[in-house]
Amino acid sequence: MTKDDIMVPIKVFRFDPEVDEEPRFETYLVPHEGSVLDALRYIYENYDSSMAYRYGCSGAGHQRCGACPVLVNGRPAFSCKKMVEGGMTIEAHPKFEVIRDLSLDFDRERKRDKKIIPDVKITIDPEKCDGCRDCVFICPLKVFEVRKNGGKVISVPVDIESCCGLTCEQCSIFCKNSAIKIEVMMERKT
Amino acid sequence: MSESHHLETDVFVIGGGIAGIRAAIEASRQDTRVLLANKGYVGQDGAVVWMAGGGYLAALNPPDSVEQHIKDTIKAGRYLNNQNLVQAFLSLAPESVHDLDRWGVRWKKEGGKYPQIRMPGETHPRSMLHSKTGEHLGGEYRKALPRRIRREKNVTLLNDMFVIDLLRKGEAVVGAVGLDIKDGQFRIIGAKSTILATGGFMDCFEFTTANPTATGDGHGIASRAGARMIDMEFIQFFPAAALWPTNVYRDAYPYGLVYELYGILYNRLGERFMERYSPVEKDFATRQAQSRAIAREVREGRGSPHGGAYLSFRHLPRNLLDAYLRECWDVPFFRSLREAGVDIREDAIEIGPAAHYVQGGCWVNELCGTNLPGLYAAGEVGSGGKDGADRLAGNALPFCIAMGYVAGREAARRTKTITMPRIDETQAEAICNEALAPLERKEGIRPTELKKRIRRLMSRCMMFERKGEDLEKGIKELENMRKEMLPRVWSSAKTRKFNLEWMEALEVRNMFDIAEMAMRSALMRTESRGLHERADFPDEDHLWLKHIIISKKGNELELTTEPVVFSLLKPSELSKI
Numbered sequence: 228m229t230k231d232d233i234m235v236p237i238k239v240f241r242f243d244p245e246v247d248e249e250p251r252f253e254t255y256l257v258p259h260e261g262s263v264l265d266a267l268r269y270i271y272e273n274y275d276s277s278m279a280y281r282y283g284c285s286g287a288g289h290q291r292c293g294a295c296p297v298l299v300n301g302r303p304a305f306s307c308k309k310m311v312e313g314g315m316t317i318e319a320h321p322k323f324e325v326i327r328d329l330s331l332d333f334d335r336e337r338k339r340d341k342k343i344i345p346d347v348k349i350t351i352d353p354e355k356c357d358g359c360r361d362c363v364f365i366c367p368l369k370v371f372e373v374r375k376n377g378g379k380v381i382s383v384p385v386d387i388e389s390c391c392g393l394t395c396e397q398c399s400i401f402c403k404n405s406a407i408k409i410e411v412m413m414e415r416k417t
Numbered sequence: 418m419s420e421s422h423h424l425e426t427d428v429f430v431i432g433g434g435i436a437g438i439r440a441a442i443e444a445s446r447q448d449t450r451v452l453l454a455n456k457g458y459v460g461q462d463g464a465v466v467w468m469a470g471g472g473y474l475a476a477l478n479p480p481d482s483v484e485q486h487i488k489d490t491i492k493a494g495r496y497l498n499n500q501n502l503v504q505a506f507l508s509l510a511p512e513s514v515h516d517l518d519r520w521g522v523r524w525k526k527e528g529g530k531y532p533q534i535r536m537p538g539e540t541h542p543r544s545m546l547h548s549k550t551g552e553h554l555g556g557e558y559r560k561a562l563p564r565r566i567r568r569e570k571n572v573t574l575l576n577d578m579f580v581i582d583l584l585r586k587g588e589a590v591v592g593a594v595g596l597d598i599k600d601g602q603f604r605i606i607g608a609k610s611t612i613l614a615t616g617g618f619m620d621c622f623e624f625t626t627a628n629p630t631a632t633g634d635g636h637g638i639a640s641r642a643g644a645r646m647i648d649m650e651f652i653q654f655f656p657a658a659a660l661w662p663t664n665v666y667r668d669a670y671p672y673g674l675v676y677e678l679y680g681i682l683y684n685r686l687g688e689r690f691m692e693r694y695s696p697v698e699k700d701f702a703t704r705q706a707q708s709r710a711i712a713r714e715v716r717e718g719r720g721s722p723h724g725g726a727y728l729s730f731r732h733l734p735r736n737l738l739d740a741y742l743r744e745c746w747d748v749p750f751f752r753s754l755r756e757a758g759v760d761i762r763e764d765a766i767e768i769g770p771a772a773h774y775v776q777g778g779c780w781v782n783e784l785c786g787t788n789l790p791g792l793y794a795a796g797e798v799g800s801g802g803k804d805g806a807d808r809l810a811g812n813a814l815p816f817c818i819a820m821g822y823v824a825g826r827e828a829a830r831r832t833k834t835i836t837m838p839r840i841d842e843t844q845a846e847a848i849c850n851e852a853l854a855p856l857e858r859k860e861g862i863r864p865t866e867l868k869k870r871i872r873r874l875m876s877r878c879m880m881f882e883r884k885g886e887d888l889e890k891g892i893k894e895l896e897n898m899r900k901e902m903l904p905r906v907w908s909s910a911k912t913r914k915f916n917l918e919w920m921e922a923l924e925v926r927n928m929f930d931i932a933e934m935a936m937r938s939a940l941m942r943t944e945s946r947g948l949h950e951r952a953d954f955p956d957e958d959h960l961w962l963k964h965i966i967i968s969k970k971g972n973e974l975e976l977t978t979e980p981v982v983f984s985l986l987k988p989s990e991l992s993k994i
Contacts, residue, residue, distance in 0.1 A: 243912065243914070245914070260663060261663050261666070262663075262664070271865075271917065271918075272865050275910075276863065276908070276909045276910040276917075276918045277909075277910035277911075277912060277916070277918075278917075279914075279915040279916070279917060280917075281457070281462065282462065282629065282630075283457060283461050283462025283463070283628060283630070284462070284465075284467070284468050284628050285628065285629050285667070292461050292462055292467050292468070292559070292628075293461050294457060294458065294461035294462035308664070310663070310664055326599055326914060326915045327912065327914050327915045328915075330915045332599060333458040333461065333576065359752075360556075360749070363556065363560070369460065369559075369560045369563055369564045372521075372523075372560065373549075375549060380549075385521075386564060
């Protein structure tokens with residue numbers, strides 16, 4: 228059973244902050260095979276070479292690089308991991324600034340106010356966490372690790388000092404089981 | 418030329434993988450200012466090592482010793498290794514384990530010791546383990562090293578910086594010109610020392626276990642600047658990267674299953690074809706033998722639908738497989754299989770050989786210095802002939818860490834003895850103008866098209882059973898392409914911000930240089946040794962115990978040979994050739 232010849236429409240977010248006033252959505256026909264990232268590559272090669280998106284391992288290392296977060300139908304996902312379906316809407320991930328289209332500016336250290344580091348508390352519900360590692364992948368500052376805890380594998384925030392606090396919240400957004408909660412305790416001056 | 422920004426630093430590191438980060442940490446410790454440029458965001462894209470599976474060799478537990486590790490390495494490399502480099506870097510491997518442990522890599526520990534397992538080619542168990550069974554070590558490096566580098570006060574990270582070319586002053590390298598992908602502006606970086614740590618060029622092949630960003634930019638820019646290149650004909654293939662199901666495409670995980678679960682390979686006709694190729698070891702033959710066999714089955718029309726072989730576990734009792742799967746239920750590979758509805762107890766997955774590692778790169782000495790003053794190379798791009806004709810499985814990362822350490826230390830040492838060199842502005846401007854050309858062309862050939870052609874050509878001529886006439890034809894084809902198509906490569910997208918096509922147009926130039934160097938070296942070496950297999954010269958020839966060195970003279974490549982120095986071990990001491 229091959230889906231090679233079947234083409235399906237997907238809606239893709241397009242935006243150049245310098246030129247466009249408003250983001251727009253465009254619909255493209257892509258092969259009903261492979262990941263959302265493959266579909267974006269197909270658009271780039273066949274329809275519009277100005278399509279901007281990020282890719283890292285492109286699935287080679289089993290989605291271990293965390294470079295390609297997008298919103299698929301309003302839900303966060305890695306584009307290399309999500310398989311393409313007809314009628315999908317693909318948006319830029321909301322928490323990072325858009326450079327162009329789906330490419331995000333991960334370079335948050337530059338924008339971070341060095342004087343105020345929020346004191347955050349990250350709690351993980353061990354009942355809800357299923358050790359899927361999405362938070363390990365997504366955190367740009369590498370706060371999480373997956374550890375064995377009482378026979379169960381769960382995520383643990385091991386480097387809270389690195390957490391950028393309010394600006395990001397990637398882990399809690401990305402967690403498909405809503406197991407991660409971030410609270411800002413107070414604003415601490417350094 | 419449009420406005421560009423000038424940056425100055427003591428040590429400039431190109432590449433944010435394991436070798437580059439290690440080099441930056443070491444240089445920073447010596448109180449020098451460091452800039453680290455990476456093609457993507459440091460810790461995410463732009464580095465292949467985050468995808469590493471297992472395999473980190475260090476001689477820690479007696480009776481194993483560094484001497485034995487060196488011996489095994491040279492034996493695997495078919496005596497072609499640069500023995501001085503092997504000794505210099507592998508003796509640093511045990512210490513590197515403790516460094517990584519301190520930085521947060523979770524090795525398996527039992528009673529203050531690191532238990533190790535034996536991988537093919539090792540005399541004693543020597544391969545490090547993850548504290549959790551079935552987990553990849555790549556994720557640990559990805560977590561530990563980027564976190565560590567962000568703590569270094571002297572290091573500034575240049576994320577999304579594509580380095581186009583090196584800047585020269587006489588012989589010496591005095592910095593580089595980079596393109597900031599985010600805003601499309603050039604950055605002119607002046608540096609007292611420059612370290613190349615750009616990894617390999619696996620993307621020059623159609624199917625690879627590496628990132629699509631591994632286009633070998635370091636090989637391209639180094640050879641254009643006049644660095645001597647060595648061993649460019651040796652390219653390693655990984656036998657078992659997944660081809661199907663689609664959601665695990667290119668995942669290298671199945672290779673471990675061949676060993677752990679005794680998987681069996683079948684072709685389209687349902688034959689256990691490995692019995693024909695290696696009657697004794699069968700499905701557990703060496704990586705190279707497996708890869709070659711699968712490739713031949715595919716070429717002769719017996720491949721699986723996606724162009725590989727079937728890997729099946731159906732011969733095993735179901736409850737045994739159930740027990741294994743219970744242990745590994747949360748490993749991402751098995752998660753994805755479940756999502757795809759593939760049950761490995763019943764169905765076979767499809768696998769095929771993929772480009773995995775390159776052993777060729779810059780010629781380097783024991784201090785990681787290239788022949789150009791001020792230019793150092795570490796990791797995959799800093800070859801120096803350390804891997805010989807075949808790399809011992811698990812040696813890549815200890816070499817990367819050790820070379821990163823040495824390169825960082827030496828580059829920092831150099832900065833104390835010289836003053837900041839002046840940048841030749843006309844040279845920098847020429848580089849920028851050349852880089853802008855694809856963007857300014859009104860029409861032409863798209864870089865994706867050229868990339869596809871190079872990949873097809875390399876996959877045809879440079880994989881297994883290389884033939885002289887194929888290589889000659891391939892080189893001609895490449896020359897024609899370079900003459901007719903490369904000057905016409907253009908970016909149809911005209912924006913400068915995050916323009917992927919422009920970046921690809923700049924990568925293609927490096928890929929042309931690499932393909933030419935690799936194919937000409939392969940044509941010159943008229944023997945079969947390790948990873949280099951010539952169908953027309955099937956035997957090892959002791960007269961070929963020498964390296965092929967490439968240097969660029971004007972626009973021409975000059976290929977010379979350099980005999981291997983047997984400073985530690987002679988071939989006769991290890992086994993009879």
